[in-house]
Amino acid sequence: MPELFGGDIAGQWEADSKAISEVFEYADKGGAVCPGDRRALWYLIRRLEPRLALEIGTHIGGSTLHIAMAMKTSRPAPPPRLVTVDFIDVNDAATRQWERYDSPASPKDMLARLGCADVVDFVVARSLDYLAGRDGEFDFVFLDGSHQAHIVYQEIPMALKALRPGGFLLMHDYFPNLKPVWDDGKVISGPYRAIERLQREGNGIAALPLGILPWPTKLGSNTTSLALLTRL
Ligand SMILES: C[S@@+](CC[C@H](N)C(=O)[O-])C[C@H]1O[C@@H](n2cnc3c(N)ncnc32)[C@H](O)[C@@H]1O
Numbered sequence: 001m002p003e004l005f006g007g008d009i010a011g012q013w014e015a016d017s018k019a020i021s022e023v024f025e026y027a028d029k030g031g032a033v034c035p036g037d038r039r040a041l042w043y044l045i046r047r048l049e050p051r052l053a054l055e056i057g058t059h060i061g062g063s064t065l066h067i068a069m070a071m072k073t074s075r076p077a078p079p080p081r082l083v084t085v086d087f088i089d090v091n092d093a094a095t096r097q098w099e100r101y102d103s104p105a106s107p108k109d110m111l112a113r114l115g116c117a118d119v120v121d122f123v124v125a126r127s128l129d130y131l132a133g134r135d136g137e138f139d140f141v142f143l144d145g146s147h148q149a150h151i152v153y154q155e156i157p158m159a160l161k162a163l164r165p166g167g168f169l170l171m172h173d174y175f176p177n178l179k180p181v182w183d184d185g186k187v188i189s190g191p192y193r194a195i196e197r198l199q200r201e202g203n204g205i206a207a208l209p210l211g212i213l214p215w216p217t218k219l220g221s222n223t224t225s226l227a228l229l230t231r232l
Contacts, residue, residue, distance in 0.1 A: 005043050005214050013042060016069045023110045024065055028218070030101035032062025033144065033172060036217030037224055040210060041142070041170075045070035048168055050139030051080050056127045056155065057145035058086040060098045061107025063172075067142065068116040083138075085123045085130045086145070127155050134162035143191075144172040152194035157203065160231060174227035176209055182219045195229070204232035 017026065017039070026035050033041070045053070045067050053071065058064055064084050071080040084107075090097060091106040098106055105113075111120050123130060127145045141159045146152060159169055173188040174195075180187055195207050209227040217224050 004047055009046050012073055016042065016073055019114060020065050020069055023113045029060060029062060029103055032060050034218045036213055036215055037226055038062055038066040039215060040213055040224060040226055042066040042070040046074050048140060049074040051075065052138050053082045053140040054138045054162065055082060055084040055142045058084040058090045058107055058122065060101045060103040061110060063142060063144060064107050064120060065110055065114065068111055068119045069114060072116055072119050079118045081121060082119055083121045083123060085125055085127060087126050089124045091122060131155060131158035131162055136164045138162050139164060139167045141169045147173055147188050147190040149190040149193035152190050153197055156194060156198060156229065169229040171227050171229055173225050174207055174209055175225060181223050181225050182221055184219060206230055206232055
């Protein structure tokens with residue numbers, strides 16, 4: 001059993017993270033997953049080696065860049081595919097929304113500079129519209145779009161259905177028992193409330209928080225709000 005967060009692929013992480021940091025600083029940026037979580041995403045993808053992955057919530061592309069690089073490093077050819085969905089056109093040259101979050105370029109431009117243009121498809125759509133009718137397609141889904149409980153509550157069963165058997169669903173901003181994960185005392189309640197409601201209604205699912213990572217995440221801790229979701 002290889003070590004999940006290290007071992008023989010640590011050197012590849014060093015190379016990929018150096019390349020990524022030349023286009024996207026390894027620092028906290030407004031609304032993107034924190035640097036430690038980007039690193040965890042890279043390792044999970046590198047270990048799980050999905051051929052087809054889905055991300056809900058592109059924003060400035062912090063997670064997208066790391067998922068795409070890990071996919072490309074895992075499977076150089078034929079290129080794996082990452083579909084990333086946001087209801088905002090994150091690459092729109094007229095609004096240049098990335099500048100509002102102090103990001104240097106659009107996600108699409110940064111991916112091109114990393115040689116990952118052929119890995120990622122951008123979709124401008126509401127998550128529920130995109131997920132409707134998807135069935136058994138994806139090897140990996142990352143949910144980081146809406147954080148409203150009533151939306152996440154609808155997304156989760158659809159995302160599970162969109163996975164092929166044995167696929168993985170990862171969520172961001174899961175705060176177990178609605179307790180703060182960091183010392184700032186903040187709680188994002190939507191993802192936990194959505195899962196709690198699904199469980200109360202008899203859906204056989206469980207969240208497996210990744211908990212503590214082997215590297216710093218936020219506010220001087222190694223704690224992450226990433227959680228895998230599994231059918232029981
Ligand atoms: C927290 S940000 C995602 C951060 C991103 N993963 C990163 O690391 O840069 C959430 C994104 O989800 C998008 N979003 C929110 N609700 C959505 C929905 N219902 N459907 C699609 N996108 C949505 C927002 O526009 C926003 O860009």
